[in-house]
Amino acid sequence: MNPMSDAVARSTMQRDLVSLIVNVLRGLDGRPGTTLPAELNADTPLFGRDGFLDSLGLVTLVVGVEQAIEDTFDARVGLADERAMSQTRSPYRTIGSLAEYAGRVIDEELGNG
């Protein structure tokens, strides 16, 4: 794959993952720890200082996203991460950062990394 089409593929993947995460979040609305804000996009903070998820909500989201990735990409990924509680480096800061992290993990799993 040439660098340009590689970049396009990554950007499409990122967009797809953002909507996958938004869909999972909408499915979780009302469950304990997940009261959704009106707007959900890549910049929406998930967890941490400005996030709307508590730790139970985060766990539920991460599991839901793992299962959705399994169904969509046929990739068995784990999105557990030691940096979960970090304010600056956590992949769970925003919908966009989670999508980016998930994209990297999927690439590694499918051997595209």
Add this chain to the structure above:
Amino acid sequence: MASPVTLITGTRKGIGKFLAEHYVRLGHRVVGCSRGEIDWTLDGYAHYVADVADEKAVKQLFADVRRKYDRLDHLINNAGVASMNHSLLTPLSSVHHVLNTNVVGTFLFSRESAKLMQNHRYGRIVNFTTMAVPLKLEGEAMYVASKAAVLSLTHVLARELVELGITVNAVGPGPVDTDLIRGVPKDKIDHLVSRQAIRRIGTFEDIANVVDFFLRPESNFITGQCLFLGGV
């Protein structure tokens, strides 16, 4: 509840095989795994070959369970290995093997099970520890240490998973007639049994009885507990 789905690790033989047959008889859809192939089959039972500490193989097993059953009600973390040896005679390879199977395996299966169980906000996890933990039994340091870790995991997971509707408990048998104690001298087994309030070797039925109790839907107010058999 529809016919429950029960996952049991270490089902090739011994207690695991007995529990697989027991829960099939009770109408559960039973899934089991072991490191090697099994030489038996049973209607209502599906087998996977997987090392419980191999994350990739474990994740594949759970992906299959989710696709086939779309739920998991019970996990019985039975798979375990022992290392009956003085600590000064225990090679590091045995240490890793015991920790991987007993601790890492129990953790991995609990983590992946809880992900499936939380979809229905219901689940029962039963871990296997041993009476050797409270007895601080000499001569099997790594086995006891690994099972103490399983006991700690049981206590902490019980608290972490409570909001997901999942209970986590443990059973702690004494000597039971399995391969695990086959190499242990008879006088040592007799000595162990003498430290129990009820002085006899445990049976598979004794263990199934405790697991049955923890799995019952009515046991929803019981979590983070360990039941030692024989009155230890």
